[in-house]
Amino acid sequence: MPALVTPFKNGMVDEDTLKQLINWQIDEGSNGIVPVGTTGESPTLTHEEHERVIELTVQTVAGRVPVMAGAGSNNTAEAIRFMKHAADVGADAALVVTPYYNKPTQRMLYEHYKALHDAADLPIFIYNIPGRSVVDMSTETMVELFKLPRIVGIKDAGGDVGKVAVQRMAMGPEFIQFSAEDPTAVGFNAMGGIGCVSVTANVAPAACAKLQAACLRGDYAEALQWQDRLLPLHQAVFIESSPAPTKYALSLLGKCAEDVRMPICPVTEESKLVIRDAMVHAGILN
DSSP, X not given: OBBOOOOEETTEEOHHHHHHHHHHHHHHTOSOBBOSSTTTTGGGSOHHHXXXXXXXXXXHHTTSSOBEEXXXXXXXXXXXXXXXXXXXXXXXXXXXXXXXXXXXXXHHHHHHHHHHHHHSSSOEEEEEOHHHHSOOOOHHHHHHHHTSTTXXXXXXXXXXHHHHHHHHHHHOTTSEEEESOGGGXXXXXXXXXXXXXXXXXXXXXXXXXXXHHHHHHTOHHHHHHHHHHHHHHHHHTTSXXXXXXXXXXXXXXXXXXXXXXXXXXXXXXXXXXXXXXXXXHHTSOO
C-alpha cells in the first residue's frame, strides 16, 4: 500500500493529479491507499487540506481498495478531529502516529490512543516511528491497547524485524503488522508481517505489489528477485528528506510535479542522478 504523496501545483493541492495517482495505483495492483502520512507531507498541510485529501481519496477509490487515512497528531484533540472526519467520509481505517515532540510516557501513549479509539468507530493502526517521533511504543503498551476492539495493528518503522516476532508472540497473528520500511519488508513479512505501507510503491507500484504477493504465497525466492531490483530505489527515495526524492521520481514518470513544501526542498542535481539510475535498475525507466 503506498504512503501516497500529496501533489502540489502553484502551491496548492493538485486535486486532479491526486485522483490520477490514485487510479494509477489501483490499476497497477496496489492493495490499499494511505493518504496524508509523512510521505503525504501531513506536517505542512492545513487542517482543511488534510481533510480534503482524505475525502477526495475515499471518493476516488470508491470502495475498490481500503483507505487507511492518516489521522495522527501530537495534539490529542486535533487527532480526534481527524479521526472523526475520516470516519464521517468513509475511510476504512485510521493510521495514527505516536505523538511526536511531546515525548509522552507509555502511560500517556495508552491514554492518547484510548481517547482516539473512543472518539470514532474506526479501526486504528498504531504508527510506531521512533526515528521521527522520538517515542518508541513498547510491546507491553501495544498488548494493552490491543485489548480495545478497534486497535487492530501496527505500521512499524523501527527497522527491527525481530520485534515483529516478539509482537506476534505477545498478541497473536490477529494483530496486523505492516512494515513501514521498504528495504526490510521481505524480512518483516518472513517474521509475521502481512504487507508494507510503502514509499517506493509511489514510484513502482506494480513491482512492490508483486514482491508482497510473493511473500504472502511464501515464495521468498521470487520476493528476493524483486527485492534485488528494487533495493537501490528503496534507498534512493530517502537520499534526501522525504518525499522530495519520490516526487522527483514521479516527475520522471510524468505522474506528478516535483513540488514540495518548505522546509522540504527539491532534490539536488547529484541526487537526481542517483534516483534516475535506481529507476533504470528497477526497470521502470529507460
